[in-house]
Amino acid sequence: MAFKLKPLLLVTSIALALSGCGESVSSSNGEGHAQQQVNENQNQGNGNNDGNGNDNGSGSDGQTPAFNEATLLASLVDNVITPTFTEFDSKAKAQPAIVKAYCDLETNYDPTMGDEEAKAALNAAKVAAQNAWKETMVSWQHAELMIIGPLSANDKSLRNRIYSWPNASTCSVDQDVVFFAVGNINGNAYDISKRSDKRRGLDAMEYLLFNDDLAHSCSINSAEVLGDWNTQTEQARKVSRCKFAVEVANDLSDSATELLYEWSGEDGYASQFKNAGQPGSPYPTTLKAINEISDALFYMTEELKDYKLATPLGLFANKCGSEIACPEEVESIYAKHSIENIRANIAAFEKIFLGGTSENTGFDDFLDSNDATDTKELMLKGITDAKAAADAISTDLQTALTNDTTAVEHNHAKVKDVTDQLKNDFINKLALELPKTSAGDND
Structure with missing residues (x-):
């Protein structure tokens, strides 16, 4: 790909160096959609709407800002x-x-x-x-x-x-x-x-x-x-x-x-996401842009849960045979860095869910705004449990698959708790669509 670096970005980069298949399944008719319509109607009545059904003003108490997708x-x-x-x-x-x-x-x-x-x-x-x-x-x-x-x-x-x-x-x-x-x-x-x-x-x-x-x-x-x-x-x-x-x-x-x-960079993807719903944006609504980020979270389902854990465990067919734990199938076979990768994946999922930290706006706030605090709490507990299960594996993943299979199975189960919520209540409550690769996944 040919591209040109702006001088400021080039200087910044140098300084830093020195220091699937299936049909789309929509939840637009779910309970989240109904709540979204209520929110949009309320937002349109306060005179601070951004044109996408998002309130840019404060809440009814004049202090707490109302949630908005932008x-x-x-x-x-x-x-x-x-x-x-x-x-x-x-x-x-x-x-x-x-x-x-x-x-x-x-x-x-x-x-x-x-x-x-x-x-x-x-x-x-x-x-x-x-x-x-x-x-x-x-x-x-x-x-x-x-x-x-x-x-x-x-x-x-x-x-x-x-x-x-x-x-x-x-x-x-x-x-x-x-x-x-x-x-x-x-x-x-x-x-x-x-x-x-x-x-x-x-x-x-x-x-x-x-x-x-x-x-x-x-x-x-x-x-x-x-x-x-x-x-x-x-x-x-x-x-x-x-x-x-x-x-x-x-x-x-x-x-x-x-x-x-x-x-x-100038006119880069970051600005396109932040300007979603505005004239000239490739995203006609803020919800469309949010859905693309939501799709990325499904890495937890296929790549992490299935490829990194279920396949080496023998829950899916692997090169060692059916229903057999297979250390050769781990992600990082030479550096033996598989469990560190899994921990990083879960940590990144948590960051996106929280918007970085609990003080920032994240998907947790989006759930709250759609009367889905119960789903938020279940997902936060699931993330905490998945992190603890990964941390409990004290050896590299290859060794654990041989000597402590139960710990790896527990890690898989706790990740699955999160992905089950992701594929069901999370999507439905927020009126989002499943990514195409997950539309037929009932695991």
Whole structure:
């Protein structure tokens, strides 16, 4: 994607671096819709309506502002989504220099010399690169609950360039390690920006930084381009992998810049959400914009509940067989970062639900305004219980699936409590629509 950075945004980014199928199911005829109509009629009578059925004035006591959808959108944009994308940009910008510092030591290291001091420095630099990846991944796992605007556009192409899981391919990464080392593909200069998402992003970085098995992962039919890879010295393969890791880190930084610009730049998606219902906005009403954010919350249902927990537990078919726990199916197989990712997902869901904190306008206030405080309380308890269940898993998820399956099952059950409310009362009370991918999901 071609894009131009405004000078101020570029300076800001540099400064930060240095520091599915189914039919749509509508709830428009549910009880939330009736309450919404009452609210809109009341708002229209006080002379402070924004044109979308949203009251911009104060409540009947003259002190407490009445809930309005435009305020909810502004709160979510300013207090949750923009800070999340900004933090991810900062973490991604820091990675290239840290990975290069490790790779420079790897490139100059001679394992035959027996220099223990050099070996210790190399190991410390590699751990630093791994820790930088972990910090960036936690930041991204927050953003995974915010696949809207630039991240949902063009069939999620930007999102997939940043993180292609669950469709990652280690063989594709192995092939590009060789292509990058040679410098060309079939006579054309190597350009990572033209490569598929399976060869880029955080999942490729994980494989390159955490996988100690230096043999390629390709099948015989896919291994031809790798030539003599498996017979090269260990050090030569480590150097090739780390050099490609630097390239991937730089590409990830570019993608983070693109995300932040597309979101926060002039006429970016942030302003489109905040101006929903106004002339020229792609969202004809504020409720349409809110529904897009609501759709993003359903990451909790398919990706988190089903892919990250149910599939490794054997509740769905997996590569180990039917109804069998399968540690190989976890999200972060090499870094063993799966449970940290799950915790970050739940934390991000809570932030969106609350609008950042309980003092801000969030979906909890939207529920209150629709006489659905009981649903709000159930969801808040569900979020608290899901967080506690994830925190109770004291090992990496692979180990827990083998040694403490009950704890993982409990985590799945508590996440399901939240998603059951999300798919039913939450949607109905707020007169929202289910995302297409969840319309036929009765789990």
